Amino acid sequence: MTTPILEVRDLHVRVEDKDILKGVNLVLPPGEVHAIMGRNGSGKSTLSYVLAGKEDYEITGGDILLDGESILEMEPDERAAAGLFLAFQYPVEVPGVATMTFLKAAINAQRKARGEAEVTTPEFMRLVKDAGSRLNIDSAMLKRPLNVGFSGGEKKRAEILQMELLQPKLCVMDETDSGLDIDALQVVANGVNSMRSSERSMLVITHYQRLLNHIVPDVVHVFSDGKVVESGDKSLALELEAKGYAAYEKDVA
Amino acid sequence: MRQTMPVRLSTAEETLIEQLKSLGNEAEAERISVAGLPTRRVESYHYTDLKTLLKAMPPLAAPANEASAPALRVPGAYQLMIANGAVQSAGTAPAGVIVETSEGTSLSTRDDVLVHLNGAMAKQSLNLTLEGTVDCPLQIDRRIEGAAAHSASSARVFVADNAKATIIETCSGSKAAHVGNHASYVSLGKNATLTHITVDLSAEEATHFSTTEYELAEGSKLRSLVIHAGADLARSQVFARFAGEGAHADFTGLNMVDDGQHRDITLDVHHAVPNTTSKETFKQIARGRSKAVFQGRIVVARDAQKVDGKMMMQGLMLSDEAQILSKPELEIYADDVVCGHGSTCGHIDEVSMFYLMSRGIPKAEAQVMLVRGFLEELIEPIEGDELREALNGVIEGWLQGGIQ
Numbered sequence: 177m178t179t180p181i182l183e184v185r186d187l188h189v190r191v192e193d194k195d196i197l198k199g200v201n202l203v204l205p206p207g208e209v210h211a212i213m214g215r216n217g218s219g220k221s222t223l224s225y226v227l228a229g230k231e232d233y234e235i236t237g238g239d240i241l242l243d244g245e246s247i248l249e250m251e252p253d254e255r256a257a258a259g260l261f262l263a264f265q266y267p268v269e270v271p272g273v274a275t276m277t278f279l280k281a282a283i284n285a286q287r288k289a290r291g292e293a294e295v296t297t298p299e300f301m302r303l304v305k306d307a308g309s310r311l312n313i314d315s316a317m318l319k320r321p322l323n324v325g326f327s328g329g330e331k332k333r334a335e336i337l338q339m340e341l342l343q344p345k346l347c348v349m350d351e352t353d354s355g356l357d358i359d360a361l362q363v364v365a366n367g368v369n370s371m372r373s374s375e376r377s378m379l380v381i382t383h384y385q386r387l388l389n390h391i392v393p394d395v396v397h398v399f400s401d402g403k404v405v406e407s408g409d410k411s412l413a414l415e416l417e418a419k420g421y422a423a424y425e426k427d428v429a
Numbered sequence: 430m431r432q433t434m435p436v437r438l439s440t441a442e443e444t445l446i447e448q449l450k451s452l453g454n455e456a457e458a459e460r461i462s463v464a465g466l467p468t469r470r471v472e473s474y475h476y477t478d479l480k481t482l483l484k485a486m487p488p489l490a491a492p493a494n495e496a497s498a499p500a501l502r503v504p505g506a507y508q509l510m511i512a513n514g515a516v517q518s519a520g521t522a523p524a525g526v527i528v529e530t531s532e533g534t535s536l537s538t539r540d541d542v543l544v545h546l547n548g549a550m551a552k553q554s555l556n557l558t559l560e561g562t563v564d565c566p567l568q569i570d571r572r573i574e575g576a577a578a579h580s581a582s583s584a585r586v587f588v589a590d591n592a593k594a595t596i597i598e599t600c601s602g603s604k605a606a607h608v609g610n611h612a613s614y615v616s617l618g619k620n621a622t623l624t625h626i627t628v629d630l631s632a633e634e635a636t637h638f639s640t641t642e643y644e645l646a647e648g649s650k651l652r653s654l655v656i657h658a659g660a661d662l663a664r665s666q667v668f669a670r671f672a673g674e675g676a677h678a679d680f681t682g683l684n685m686v687d688d689g690q691h692r693d694i695t696l697d698v699h700h701a702v703p704n705t706t707s708k709e710t711f712k713q714i715a716r717g718r719s720k721a722v723f724q725g726r727i728v729v730a731r732d733a734q735k736v737d738g739k740m741m742m743q744g745l746m747l748s749d750e751a752q753i754l755s756k757p758e759l760e761i762y763a764d765d766v767v768c769g770h771g772s773t774c775g776h777i778d779e780v781s782m783f784y785l786m787s788r789g790i791p792k793a794e795a796q797v798m799l800v801r802g803f804l805e806e807l808i809e810p811i812e813g814d815e816l817r818e819a820l821n822g823v824i825e826g827w828l829q830g831g832i833q
């Protein structure tokens with residue numbers, strides 16, 4: 177059996193004395209796209225932050241493996257260099273830091289961590305231009321400080337731009353569809369779909385079925401009260417939409 | 430009321446008194462003998478108690494024999510040097526720049542101990558008259574060279590009516606416990622435009638005092654930037670007076686303070702006439718066990734209607750032992766004015782930090798990016814790529830110096 181790109185084993189997480197994740201199990205083999213669906217407050221963003229290594233979360237049990245190696249002791253930047261990328265539900269505005277400067281710093285930091293040569297300026301410009309044109313991101317937007325004054329949709333597109341530039345092994349997308357109109361959703365979905373490959377896995381977090389019409393998942397997990405309560409193929413998303421979350425939550429109660 | 434009990438003098442004060450006597454300045458010697466250096470009981474020195482902070486007073490400076498490497502050289506700038514108080518001869522001045530010297534200090538007779546001491550000690554002043562548009566930046570490179578010395582320097586700048594220029598002053602010198610007392614008097618003529626930057630790059634063991642007086646005529650425009658990145662003990666004083674209507678000034682400053690350091694920027698802006706505007710933006714960054722002080726006062730005279738003044742101090746603490754102090758004051762005697770002030774202080778934003786790190790940027794580098802972002806507002810408006818780059822280099826040097 178091939179090693180999964182991501183394996184989450186019985187993960188328990190506590191925030192400020194409150195148990196949020198209560199035994200999450202997930203296995204993402206290479207090349208697969210899994211969706212996590214769950215209502216607001218079920219712990220989806222918490223899971224994505226814990227994967228990316230945010231502080232302030234107390235891991236009270238379980239493990240997270242990337243390519244078969246535990247990443248629990250790794251800093252966020254080390255996890256990124258190891259190939260993990262999180263597209264934030266709420267991308268952070270960073271005044272005073274030019275988007276282009278940031279993008280180049282991120283690419284080079286990851287290359288350096290992997291012992292690769294830095295990107296040359298012409299190569300970098302070409303990469304940004306290509307990815308930007310696919311995502312309808314113009315150069316004026318990239319001249320602004322990182323995410324500052326970007327509309328909701330621009331922020332989400334900028335996240336996918338970063339994902340394309342960094343070419344991660346594992347893409348975690350937290351509600352990338354929220355705040356997007358139909359056209360922007362299509363653009364983003366095309367960007368994500370173009371990145372699907374046999375060596376890459378994706379975890380798509382959403383609470384609407386809508387996104388999954390565009391990014392068709394191999395597996396759908398229903399998330400409730402800090403754990404996966406049901407898994408199935410893409411039809412589960414439709415079923416969930418028809419029946420509502422309550423039906424699945426009762427199963428566990 | 431004046432104290433009747435004689436003050437207990439420190440050795441630094443006693444040395445200072447001897448120095449003033451040797452310079453033939455009995456009046457100033459007497460003043461220090463009676464009152465000593467200002468303590469926290471003197472309001473304008475409340476946060477910078479010179480009597481306590483100034484541990485030693487080195488001997489008066491002798492003429493400089495050699496010059497150390499320049500602390501900062503702005504490519505393409507016309508260089509002028511003052512070494513141990515003496516104006517050095519310079520190359521042919523660019524068009525529109527007249528270089529002269531005169532005896533004594535350039536400052537007015539303001540009741541402030543650092544101003545008094547500069548007046549007592551400065552032997553010579555560098556006088557610049559700037560006409561038309563001066564294409565290249567002018568660098569006034571002030572040095573204190575040789576063994577530890579107490580040294581005063583002085584410069585006077587007249588920006589003629591309608592003239593436009595950029596001046597960067599740097600203070601540096603040999604690695605010794607100097608006490609520098611630097612003065613600038615800067616006068617902007619009608620509709621003149623000036624960018625005036627002062628950067629302290631003295632050795633850490635040194636003490637840096639600087640006083641700048643600005644006089645702004647009708648329609649003139651000033652951007653002033655003070656940067657502290659050198660001496661462990663530093664105080665830069667900026668006194669500005671709006672003398673003509675329609676003048677505008679941006680007073681800005683960057684107080685970077687490291688472990689064991691105490692640095693103070695004190696600003697006093699006097700809107701003496703109506704229809705003048707000023708914007709004060711000061712940033713303080715402190716790490717280790719250190720103290721950063723900003724005192725800012727805006728005074729609006731009784732008849733100075735329609736004055737607009739906005740003062741902001743933002744502090745960034747990089748350690749828990751750091752102290753950032755801010756004392757903004759508005760003294761408004763006119764009734765139709767728009768003036769305000771604010772101050773904020775905080776640590777590096779953890780959310781931004783996580784965001785940058787989640788993209789693979791290591792902690793130290795992410796911190797540098799965020800601090801640079803915090804300061805961008807001060808550097809970005811400076812015209813001239815080379816000048817901005819030089820200033821960014823100063824900031825970078827400070828930031829890199831603190832990465833564990």
Ligand SMILES: Nc1ncnc2c1ncn2[C@@H]1O[C@H](COP(=O)(O)OP(=O)(O)O)[C@@H](O)[C@H]1O
Pocket residue numbers: 191192194196214215216217218219220221222223
């Ligand atoms: N930093 C925090 N401090 C306290 N409670 C938190 C924190 N972060 C999340 N929570 C709580 O954890 C639960 C799950 O939140 P979240 O992971 O954002 O859910 P979702 O993304 O599924 O909407 C919520 O009840 C939320 O209030």
Ligand SMILES: [Mg+2]
Pocket residue numbers: 220221222265350351
């Ligand atoms: Mg969420």
